[in-house]
Amino acid sequence: xxxxxxxxxxxxxxxxxxxxxxxxxxxxxxxxxxxxxxxxxxxxxxxxxxxxxxxxxxxxxxxxxxxxxxxxxxxxxxxxxxxxxxxxxxxxxxxxxxxxxxxxxxxxxxxxxxxxxxxxxxxxxxxxxxxxxxxxxxxxxxxxxxxxxxxxxxxxxxxxxxxxxxxxxxxxxxxxxxxxxxxxxxxxxxxxxxxxxxxxxxxxxxxxxxxxxxxxxxxxxxxxxxxxxxxxxxxxxxxxxxxxxxxxxxxxxxxxxxxxxxxxxxxxxxxxxxxxxxxxxxxxxxxxxxxxxxxxxxxxxxxxxxxxxxxxxxxxxxxxxxxxxxxxxxxxxxxxxxx
Numbered sequence: 305x306x307x308x309x310x311x312x313x314x315x316x317x318x319x320x321x322x323x324x325x326x327x328x329x330x331x332x333x334x335x336x337x338x339x340x341x342x343x344x345x346x347x348x349x350x351x352x353x354x355x356x357x358x359x360x361x362x363x364x365x366x367x368x369x370x371x372x373x374x375x376x377x378x379x380x381x382x383x384x385x386x387x388x389x390x391x392x393x394x395x396x397x398x399x400x401x402x403x404x405x406x407x408x409x410x411x412x413x414x415x416x417x418x419x420x421x422x423x424x425x426x427x428x429x430x431x432x433x434x435x436x437x438x439x440x441x442x443x444x445x446x447x448x449x450x451x452x453x454x455x456x457x458x459x460x461x462x463x464x465x466x467x468x469x470x471x472x473x474x475x476x477x478x479x480x481x482x483x484x485x486x487x488x489x490x491x492x493x494x495x496x497x498x499x500x501x502x503x504x505x506x507x508x509x510x511x512x513x514x515x516x517x518x519x520x521x522x523x524x525x526x527x528x529x530x531x532x533x534x535x536x537x538x539x540x541x542x543x544x545x546x547x548x549x550x551x552x553x554x555x556x557x558x559x560x561x562x563x564x565x566x567x568x569x570x571x572x573x574x575x576x577x578x579x580x581x582x583x584x585x586x587x588x589x590x591x592x593x594x595x596x597x598x599x600x601x602x603x604x605x606x607x608x609x610x611x612x613x614x615x616x617x618x619x620x621x622x623x624x625x626x627x628x629x630x631x632x633x634x635x636x637x638x639x640x641x642x643x
Contacts, residue, residue, distance in 0.1 A: 317482055320448070320455055321420075325413035329405055329446070332475050339364065343403070344410045365402050369471060374400035381550055391517035391553040395468055395495035398515075404469035408445030415510075419449045422508070425611035426535055426594065427453060430505050431460065433533075433604050437505045438462045442526060443512030444489075445469075447476030450508075454483035466490040466499065498525025505534050510592075513540040513563070514548070519556040523563050527570050533600040535608070536571065540564065541590045561586050571595035574605065575612040 315332055326340040343361035345354050354362070366375050374397075380389060381397045398404060412419075431437050439461055441447045450463035461484055465476035470491060477489030490499075496518040507526055516522045526536060542548065542557045556563075564578060564586055576593035579586045594612060596605065 315479055325410050329409050340406055344407050369402040370400040386547045391555050392495055394553055395517045398468045401469050402471050404472040405446050405475050412446055412448035419452055421615045425615055426608055429607040436460050439506045440464045440504050442466045442507055442509045444476050445472055451479050454480045459484050463487045468492040468495055498522045499529050501529040503531045504529045505531055507536045509538045513538055514542040514552045514556045516556045517553045519559050519563055530597040532597055534597050536595045539590050539592045543588045544585055567595055572598055574609050
């Protein structure tokens with residue numbers, strides 16, 4: 305919980321691993337925690353299938369944070385046929401989307417134990433080898449991953465939060481700068497443009513590739529941004545012969561096979577597996593893959609691979625499920641205590 309009262313738009317320091325998911329979004333945006341809790345469905349559902357209370361809370365947040373044009377575009381994405389919108393329109397619908405922070409923070413808290421695993425198994429060995437890290441959260445949402453890194457390591461990490469959503473970038477940069485003054489946010493205004501960076505030690509692209517409107521160029525941009533020995537983590541979903549989900553893009557689906565091949569040609573797969581391939585087409589999956597840009601020092605590679613294998617043991621997976629359930633129960637008790 306926060307230790308001081310602050311104005312909306314500012315944040316108090318807190319131990320994020322002991323916080324509830326809604327604390328920092330509520331504080332930064334000046335919102336009642338109960339409104340945020342109501343706006344996130346207890347389980348993932350399609351648009352239009354949310355309970356009435358969820359729809360009402362979401363409508364309230366849309367009125368507060370989105371322009372009428374932004375709401376109208378978002379409604380088209382939700383309701384129109386898949387081929388009725390361009391990939392650029394789908395991507396632009398995220399620009400004012402407040403739920404990139406709100407819903408993303410709730411889901412990110414459910415993955416917090418996985419972020420800790422990435423920190424232990426990947427980020428920490430990189431930091432030990434290099435002394436300071438530049439870390440990009442690409443399609444950052446609430447950027448909880450870099451928030452955790454910044455709290456842990458302060459100015460030894462430079463967190464860069466990249467997103468097409470303005471609210472996401474503003475929120476992520478503000479929370480990271482409390483701990484790492486060099487933290488910055490990058491707002492993607494041209495949704496077709498690849499990332500223009502270099503010398504990045506670690507890139508997290510979780511649940512992102514399937515949304516890219518210019519996927520081949522944008523994925524190549526991430527490969528180019530990596531420093532030698534740098535690591536890219538992705539979980540590219542979708543299927544090249546299927547119609548994309550409403551929030552996904554034709555580009556990302558149609559070029560998925562060539563993009564996975566692109567990663568395989570230019571990077572070394574440290575952990576995870578490519579999906580099975582049938583008649584030249586990769587099957588659907590959402591498994592995480594950890595790629596390194598050659599050359600990577602042999603000792604560092606072995607350190608990362610061994611830690612990932614150890615943390616992937618079945619008993620650790622079961623433990624993480626139990627932790628997620630306990631965290632959700634704790635968040636509910638904290639919220640009820642505020643009412």
